[in-house]
Amino acid sequence: MQDDTPALSLRGVTKRYVNRLVLDGLDxxxxxxxxxxxxxxxxxxxxxxxxxxxxxxxxxAGSISIAGHSLTDDPIEARRALRxxxxxxxxxxxxxxxxxxxxxxxxxxxxxxxxxxxxxxxLGEALDYLATTYSVGMRKRLALACLLPGRASLFVLDxxxxxxxxxxQRAVVSLLGARLDDGAAILMCGHDEHQPEAHSLPAKIxxxxxxxxx
Amino acid sequence: MLASAGGGWTxxxxxxxxxxxxxxxxxxxxxxxxxxxxFARIQELGALDGGHVAALLVPTMSSIAVRISSLRCYGRGMxxxxxxxxxAERTLSGPPRPEAIPTWISWMQNPVxxxxxLEIYRTTTVPMLRxxxxxxxxxxxxxxxxxxxxxxxxxxxxxGSLWLLPVLRFTKRSRERALLFxxxxxxxxxRNGRDPMMVIGxxxxxxxxxxxxLLRWSVG
Numbered sequence: 235m236q237d238d239t240p241a242l243s244l245r246g247v248t249k250r251y252v253n254r255l256v257l258d259g260l261d262x263x264x265x266x267x268x269x270x271x272x273x274x275x276x277x278x279x280x281x282x283x284x285x286x287x288x289x290x291x292x293x294x295a296g297s298i299s300i301a302g303h304s305l306t307d308d309p310i311e312a313r314r315a316l317r318x319x320x321x322x323x324x325x326x327x328x329x330x331x332x333x334x335x336x337x338x339x340x341x342x343x344x345x346x347x348x349x350x351x352x353x354x355x356x357l358g359e360a361l362d363y364l365a366t367t368y369s370v371g372m373r374k375r376l377a378l379a380c381l382l383p384g385r386a387s388l389f390v391l392d393x394x395x396x397x398x399x400x401x402x403q404r405a406v407v408s409l410l411g412a413r414l415d416d417g418a419a420i421l422m423c424g425h426d427e428h429q430p431e432a433h434s435l436p437a438k439i440x441x442x443x444x445x446x447x448x
Numbered sequence: 449m450l451a452s453a454g455g456g457w458t459x460x461x462x463x464x465x466x467x468x469x470x471x472x473x474x475x476x477x478x479x480x481x482x483x484x485x486x487f488a489r490i491q492e493l494g495a496l497d498g499g500h501v502a503a504l505l506v507p508t509m510s511s512i513a514v515r516i517s518s519l520r521c522y523g524r525g526m527x528x529x530x531x532x533x534x535x536a537e538r539t540l541s542g543p544p545r546p547e548a549i550p551t552w553i554s555w556m557q558n559p560v561x562x563x564x565x566l567e568i569y570r571t572t573t574v575p576m577l578r579x580x581x582x583x584x585x586x587x588x589x590x591x592x593x594x595x596x597x598x599x600x601x602x603x604x605x606x607x608g609s610l611w612l613l614p615v616l617r618f619t620k621r622s623r624e625r626a627l628l629f630x631x632x633x634x635x636x637x638x639r640n641g642r643d644p645m646m647v648i649g650x651x652x653x654x655x656x657x658x659x660x661x662l663l664r665w666s667v668g
Contacts, residue, residue, distance in 0.1 A: 289639075290630035310633045318631035324624055328570030329563065330546060340559035341632050367544040390631075 239302040241266050241315075241388040241419030242287065247296035249282055256282050258445030259296065264388065264419040269410075269435045272423040274442035280423040281321050283442065284392050287421065288318035301387035314342070317381035321392040323373040325365035331376050332361040339383040347383030354409055355379035356402070370397045378406055389413060391422040407434050479507050546570055560629070560638050564618075564646055572614035579653070582611045586657035589664060596664035604661035608654030615650045 242264040249257040256279035264270055274280050285291030287298055289305055289312075298305040301315035325334065332352065339348035352361060355375050360368070365376060374397045381389060389410065395403050410420055420435070423442075441448045486504035489496060496504070549566060556562035569575055585607035589596060625641030637644060 288631035290627065309636075313631060313633040316631060320627065320631075322627065324627040326563065326567050326625065326628060328546070328567045333549070333563075333566065337559050337563050338632075340562075341634070362545050364544040364546055 238266075240264060240299070241268070241301055242421060243297075243299040244287070245297045247283070247286055247298060248294045249279070249286060249291065250294055251282075255445050257286065257293070260445075260447055262440075262447060264421060266387065266417045266419055267414050269414065269420045269422075269437040271437045271439050272421070272442050272447070273425065273439055274423070275425065278442055279445060280442055281392055284318070284390050284421070284423060285320070287390050288316065288320070289313060290318070290320070314384070315387040317384075317386040317389050319377055319381060319389075319391040319394055321396075323370075323377045325368070325373060325376070327364075327366050329365055330362055331355065331357055331365045331368065331372075334365055334376065335361070335379060335383075338380040342384030344383040344385075351379040351382045354382055354405070356405065371399065371402065374398055375402060378409070382409070385416075386413070386418055389418055389420045389422075391420065393424055394422055395424075410435060479511065482507055560634060560643060561646055564643060568615060568618050568650075572618065575614075578611045578614070582607045582653055582657060586653070586660065589657065589661050595668060596661055598665065601658075601661045601665050604657050608658050612651060612654045619647055 240263045242262065244260055244262040247257055247260040248255070260283065262270075272280055272283065282291055286293045287300075287305075289309065298312075300312040303312035303315060305312045329337075335351045335355065336348055339345055339351065355361065355378075357372060357375060357379075360372060365373070368376065374394075378394065394406060398406065414420065414435070482503035486496060486500045489500055550569065553562060553565050553569060556565060572578075585604050589600065589604055619642075622641035626639065629639050629641060632639065
């Protein structure tokens with residue numbers, strides 16, 4: 235039986251940088267199995283919105299719940315239900331791709347998910363190389379594979395298709411589709427409503443304009 | 449032994465990371481040598497002839513001139529070359545496949561601490577050798593029957609610094625780690641790229657050795 239708790243619930247989320255209001259009291263609900271793509275030009279707050287939901291950016295006001303867990307009051311359980319792909323992919327020095335995948339599998343207590351992530355990354359023997367030596371596309375593949383261990387209710391993806399070749403984009407769509415079938419929701423952002431990759435998922439498009447969603 | 453002393457680096461990597469800085473240091477020493485000889489001559493003879501004055505001043509003035517002019521003349525090009533230097537370093541380093549995880553790190557149950565230790569093991573210079581030097585220094589201070597003198601305390605402090613300074617440099621990368629860990633279900637300090645217990649654990653050997661040295665020195 236599918237859980238009816240919304241995968242994501244935002245109420246009055248506000249973020250201001252000095253005297254510039256980036257997010258102006260945003261409300262948003264994502265049901266399980268739903269895909270929402272937030273579109274906006276550069277520098278209008280998409281990554282800030284996604285960072286607030288992931289807990290990596292501190293919001294000024296408002297509440298965020300992930301799978302029924304408040305990000306403020308129950309931060310660990312909320313994050314257990316969340317997988318976040320940031321725009322800037324950070325890999326720690328001295329660690330191979332396989333070791334980073336194993337780290338994520340261990341954090342979520344899902345060693346079986348490690349094998350899934352290894353196969354999904356399609357990085358082959360490069361997984362045994364230091365991740366700092368990867369190209370941009372390889373880092374993106376690795377970061378996407380890191381999202382797979384564990385059972386997530388919400389995927390928050392900041393421009394997931396940027397830097398990926400066509401084949402990798404199709405693989406990502408396929409993986410995300412499987413996660414949707416499992417009852418997860420996806421919130422992603424981009425610049426262009428004509429992104430064919432995004433449209434191959436059953437996505438609802440919303441615009442972020444002047445700090446408001448429309 | 450070389451592999452162990454190299455902290456997981458391959459020999460070509462060791463050449464880039466250890467021998468190249470050593471060469472730079474040797475060059476700096478060589479440039480400063482005429483100046484040191486000139487100072488020694490002043491101490492011994494109380495005077496310099498024109499040749500010695502030139503040997504003292506020319507490298508010094510040249511270094512100052514290069515320092516002032518280089519950023520203006522070559523600053524932009526120098527930073528543009530960084531990408532090429534990185535590429536050259538990668539080429540010299542060979543395949544970027546590090547050594548396997550040491551068994552004692554793979555025993556760690558906490559994934560964050562395991563990742564921290566792996567990062568320290570592979571990115572700080574000769575970690576096991578530095579720890580061995582510290583332990584040897586501590587063992588000598590604890591077991592020696594001779595009185596601990598100030599020079600012994602200085603040696604203990606040096607061995608402690610040798611272990612601590614590269615490790616503490618690691619703690620400064622917390623902001624980058626916060627980007628990696630911020631959205632994961634971890635404790636608040638770990639989400640911010642910090643682990644106070646880990647830092648305490650890393651500092652304890654150095655502080656214990658220095659503390660023992662000071663204690664034995666103070667009691668004579």
